[in-house]
Amino acid sequence: MRIGVLTGGGDCPGLNAVIRAVIRKGDGEYGHQIVGFGHGWLGVIEGETRELDLASSRGILRRGGTILGTSRTNPFRRDDGVAAVLRTLETERIDALVAIGGEDTLGVAHRLAGEGVRCIGVPKTIDNDLSATDVTFGFNTAVQTASDALDRLHTTAESHDRVLVVEVMGRHAGWIALHSGLAGGADAVLIPEQPFDVDTVCERLRHRHSQGSHSSIVVAAEGAVPRAGTMATQETGVDEFGHVRLGGIANLLGPEIEARTGFETRVVVLGHLLRGGTPTAFDRILATRFGLEAIDAAHEGDGDVMVALHGTDVVRVPLADAVGTLKTVPPERLAEAEVFFG
Numbered sequence: 001m002r003i004g005v006l007t008g009g010g011d012c013p014g015l016n017a018v019i020r021a022v023i024r025k026g027d028g029e030y031g032h033q034i035v036g037f038g039h040g041w042l043g044v045i046e047g048e049t050r051e052l053d054l055a056s057s058r059g060i061l062r063r064g065g066t067i068l069g070t071s072r073t074n075p076f077r078r079d080d081g082v083a084a085v086l087r088t089l090e091t092e093r094i095d096a097l098v099a100i101g102g103e104d105t106l107g108v109a110h111r112l113a114g115e116g117v118r119c120i121g122v123p124k125t126i127d128n129d130l131s132a133t134d135v136t137f138g139f140n141t142a143v144q145t146a147s148d149a150l151d152r153l154h155t156t157a158e159s160h161d162r163v164l165v166v167e168v169m170g171r172h173a174g175w176i177a178l179h180s181g182l183a184g185g186a187d188a189v190l191i192p193e194q195p196f197d198v199d200t201v202c203e204r205l206r207h208r209h210s211q212g213s214h215s216s217i218v219v220a221a222e223g224a225v226p227r228a229g230t231m232a233t234q235e236t237g238v239d240e241f242g243h244v245r246l247g248g249i250a251n252l253l254g255p256e257i258e259a260r261t262g263f264e265t266r267v268v269v270l271g272h273l274l275r276g277g278t279p280t281a282f283d284r285i286l287a288t289r290f291g292l293e294a295i296d297a298a299h300e301g302d303g304d305v306m307v308a309l310h311g312t313d314v315v316r317v318p319l320a321d322a323v324g325t326l327k328t329v330p331p332e333r334l335a336e337a338e339v340f341f342g
Helices: 015-026 040-046 081-091 103-113 139-160 175-183 198-210 249-261 281-299 319-323 331-340
Strands: 002-007 033-037 049-052 096-101 119-123 163-168 188-190 216-221 265-269 305-310 313-318
Touching (some): 002 015, 015 033, 015 049, 015 281, 040 103, 096 103, 096 281, 103 119, 103 319, 119 319, 139 216, 139 281, 175 188, 175 216, 175 331, 188 198, 198 249, 216 249, 281 305, 281 313, 305 319, 313 319
Parallel strands (some): 002 096, 096 119, 119 305, 188 216
Antiparallel strands (some): 033 049
16 A cells, blocks of 8 residues: 655644654555655645655654644645645555644545545644544643743743743644643633633732732733723734634733733743644654554555544544534633632
């Protein structure tokens, strides 16, 4: 068999561990040919390929990013995009395609399954917002990176009696903000699922400072939004999947907090720092297990499925279950954390 592999969407710690596992078992045990497509769905459209063998997998387990490159290309939003994908797969004699990505990449895979392409999805997103899996690889690394940053920021905030507003990734789901805020001892966490009232945030900070603590940390997901009419916001362009390019809520919120409270406030945007670097041991192991299950699915003739973590077991679920709705933070999870705020 000839099995294609691609990585789409934002880069993520653990991608190379998946690729390595697919190669090691697909080539080394099953004897299949593994074909890598460069830069996500763009590489399939344009026929950008490279043969992946055991030598390709050496030394990549601990590397961040992806050796294949990535993009946010959507074949269904391009003229002749889907036809080009189908032509490339036929020309390259691809029997099955392992697509490693988040909701957008896997959404394309699911739609292509309807065109007769045998697709196996591997859930990848630091946002942890994919349904049908308990956790996605990359999330643990992102939370650890953010938590380490918060530990450092506490010391400088305390030294200068400042409020620090720390922006982390999280477009529609606030899992990174919530988990890193809890692990890093934040004094307020703002997530996309629940619009915030800037006056309430300021009141919590005033209460904290009145109790003798003269520094605070506010963690805000990039997709956090104020309640209508409570604070001005801004939007930029959209990508090929129709998502607004976010970032900047902290830069809007910081001056508002300082103006309303009089507390000196600084802004730190962690942004792409959360995507890069070496994956944690947890993410290396999870990504490896996902890769092994994905190549097993391809070998066994399965398709239109995604590998997923249920408890401690790696299983296969329908791709439709994974991309139908986002997994967002339920209100009770934020309520758990609020005992530590203010």
